[in-house]
Amino acid sequence: MRAGQVVAGRYRLDEVVGSGGMGTVWRALDQELGTVVALKQARRDDVDTAAGQQALRRLRREARIAAGLDHPHVVAVLDVVGDGAEWWLVMEYVPSRSLAEILQAQGCLEPPPVARLGAQLADALAAVHAKGVLHRDVKPGNVLVAADGTAKLADFGISRTVHGDETLTHTGLVPGTPGFLAPEVADGLDPEAASDVFSLGATLFAAVEGTPPVGEAANPLVAVRRAAAGEIMPPRRAGPLTPVLKALLRIHPTDRPDAAGAARMLRDVADGRVPVVPAGSRRRAHRGMAVLAAAVAAALLIAVGLLVSRTGGSTPAATPVPAVGDPHTADPCALTDPAALARFGETRRDTDYGNFNRCDVIVEADGVPGVDVEVALKDAEDAPSVAAVDIEQVGQLRILPELAEDDTCSRYVLLPDSYLVSITAKQPDDSAVDLCAITEVATGSAVTVLRRGEIPRRPAPFDAESLARVDACALLADDALAAVPGLDTAEVDPGFAGWGCRWRSSTDPISVRLRFDRDQPLTPDDGRPTQIDGRYAVVEPEGDGDETCLVQVVHRPYADTDANPAVELMLVVVSGPAPPEQLCAPATDLAEAAAARLPP
Numbered sequence: 001m002r003a004g005q006v007v008a009g010r011y012r013l014d015e016v017v018g019s020g021g022m023g024t025v026w027r028a029l030d031q032e033l034g035t036v037v038a039l040k041q042a043r044r045d046d047v048d049t050a051a052g053q054q055a056l057r058r059l060r061r062e063a064r065i066a067a068g069l070d071h072p073h074v075v076a077v078l079d080v081v082g083d084g085a086e087w088w089l090v091m092e093y094v095p096s097r098s099l100a101e102i103l104q105a106q107g108c109l110e111p112p113p114v115a116r117l118g119a120q121l122a123d124a125l126a127a128v129h130a131k132g133v134l135h136r137d138v139k140p141g142n143v144l145v146a147a148d149g150t151a152k153l154a155d156f157g158i159s160r161t162v163h164g165d166e167t168l169t170h171t172g173l174v175p176g177t178p179g180f181l182a183p184e185v186a187d188g189l190d191p192e193a194a195s196d197v198f199s200l201g202a203t204l205f206a207a208v209e210g211t212p213p214v215g216e217a218a219n220p221l222v223a224v225r226r227a228a229a230g231e232i233m234p235p236r237r238a239g240p241l242t243p244v245l246k247a248l249l250r251i252h253p254t255d256r257p258d259a260a261g262a263a264r265m266l267r268d269v270a271d272g273r274v275p276v277v278p279a280g281s282r283r284r285a286h287r288g289m290a291v292l293a294a295a296v297a298a299a300l301l302i303a304v305g306l307l308v309s310r311t312g313g314s315t316p317a318a319t320p321v322p323a324v325g326d327p328h329t330a331d332p333c334a335l336t337d338p339a340a341l342a343r344f345g346e347t348r349r350d351t352d353y354g355n356f357n358r359c360d361v362i363v364e365a366d367g368v369p370g371v372d373v374e375v376a377l378k379d380a381e382d383a384p385s386v387a388a389v390d391i392e393q394v395g396q397l398r399i400l401p402e403l404a405e406d407d408t409c410s411r412y413v414l415l416p417d418s419y420l421v422s423i424t425a426k427q428p429d430d431s432a433v434d435l436c437a438i439t440e441v442a443t444g445s446a447v448t449v450l451r452r453g454e455i456p457r458r459p460a461p462f463d464a465e466s467l468a469r470v471d472a473c474a475l476l477a478d479d480a481l482a483a484v485p486g487l488d489t490a491e492v493d494p495g496f497a498g499w500g501c502r503w504r505s506s507t508d509p510i511s512v513r514l515r516f517d518r519d520q521p522l523t524p525d526d527g528r529p530t531q532i533d534g535r536y537a538v539v540e541p542e543g544d545g546d547e548t549c550l551v552q553v554v555h556r557p558y559a560d561t562d563a564n565p566a567v568e569l570m571l572v573v574v575s576g577p578a579p580p581e582q583l584c585a586p587a588t589d590l591a592e593a594a595a596a597r598l599p600p
Contacts, residue, residue, distance in 0.1 A: 201248025
């Protein structure tokens with residue numbers, strides 16, 4: 001094709017203005033009517049092949065579907081014409097740039113104009129959904145923006161009628177574009193209207209944040225896997241658009257507003273009003289996983305032409321119940337995915353730090369101190385108090401909103417068996433690392449595993465000599481605890497799996513905590529060296545905060561998974577309204593009493 005060529009004896013090609021999912025798009029002159037139109041060409045090199053014939057059938061179907069969509073924010077389809085062995089789609093010509101081109105030229109956009117664009121697109125989706133049509137590839141490249149700010153949704157080349165037999169992709173292909181896929185589509189389930197709403201949210205997220213909500217990925221497979229896992233980054237630059245984006249990008253389709261509701265919320269933001277964002281549904285039908293875990297990692301879409309294995313979308317007979325099971329054998333490391341965090345830097349898993357209920361992933365980027373991502377199993381009562389309306393329901397899991405401080409960002413996932421998973425990214429040094437973005441990804445990885453049912457078991461049992469086989473509450477008898485004035489020995493709070501214990505006063509701010517820990521071998525820098533029951537120990541005033549004294553007792557040395565020297569520790573902390581040095585006397589006495597009960 002060349003400029004000046006006449007198609008079907010009527011349309012003179014003037015200039016290439018873009019490429020759609022099926023072919024080149026030209027600006028052309030309709031010589032009969034004297035109007036400017038856009039022509040989309042089926043690819044010439046495929047016309048005489050089986051694939052080319054299929055492309056032509058798709059073009060006719062696209063025309064039949066799109067011709068019925070009459071909306072000011074949808075690019076109108078005017079005709080389909082043949083010219084020799086080729087077919088052309090005649091469309092409304094929109095002098096414009098795609099949103100993708102605008103973002104490439106300008107970078108991020110401000111929230112109010114993005115909300116105005118989004119309201120127009122949501123109106124368009126509401127109209128096409130009402131006709132039983134899905135777009136299935138909403139993305140910045142398919143959004144045309146005129147100079148006056150008018151937005152139009154283009155390229156229904158892989159659209160599908162909901163109430164009919166039209167389908168513009170082969171069975172077994174995942175439709176859409178990496179970075180903008182809804183989680184259920186990445187899982188291999190059939191798209192639905194809510195999937196278009198998610199893709200709209202992803203498009204608007206990219207417009208204000210400069211990246212899709214699953215982040216950038218050189219390998220499209222990585223983007224699909226992140227989408228399937230629901231690893232959605234929180235918006236950071238969206239300002240008043242933030243609650244709307246979060247609603248559109250909810251993991252479960254039934255939790256998202258419909259397109260009409262999205263349009264209302266987006267107009268509110270565009271007009272400077274506070275949007276009314278509905279909470280996600282608390283009654284959600286279970287949807288079965290239509291892709292095996294191994295197949296999700298291989299899923300791709302038409303744009304890159306790879307097949308995905310499917311199970312046919314059948315729903316399992318019973319919904320898996322997220323559970324800890326036996327807390328002594330539940331493996332917190334099974335809830336971590338270092339590969340998912342690799343976008344933030346080099347990652348390594350640390351299985352030998354802190355109490356036995358936790359597993360860490362260290363993330364290190366050039367010039368940035370390592371971020372410690374801690375995933376820990378805890379009792380549900382350890383969850384912070386938050387408003388019920390802020391809790392996100394994901395199947396049988398309840399996910400608390402992020403809690404951010406200067407050097408940490410945490411999320412909590414409540415399980416139905418009275419346990420929780422805490423995910424915390426922390427970095428003691430001041431830096432520009434987005435800790436909450438890291439926490440969000442780590443939470444998505446944990447939720448993916450939890451939704452499969454019981455947490456996987458540890459790969460090997462604890463050593464016979466390990467403190468993991470000891471009940472912390474049994475190490476201090478009432479007569480030993482009586483050394484702390486005002487302590488109520490009946491107020492016993494056992495920790496997860498018995499790996500910690502706490503005693504409080506019912507009247508005074510006094511408490512005793514005993515817990516287990518794993519760390520590098522102790523040195524005099526950790527506190528004042530001493531011997532307790534023949535074991536090396538250190539005593540540190542204010543070692544666990546103000547008005548505390550911390551005593552650490554080495555139970556045994558061992559080699560960690562990297563063959564580095566490590567130790568198991570028993571920690572005793574006494575807290576109260578007294579100078580820390582005064583607290584160290586009862587703390588040392590309690591450590592002596594507890595150490596005497598430790599296994600040799």
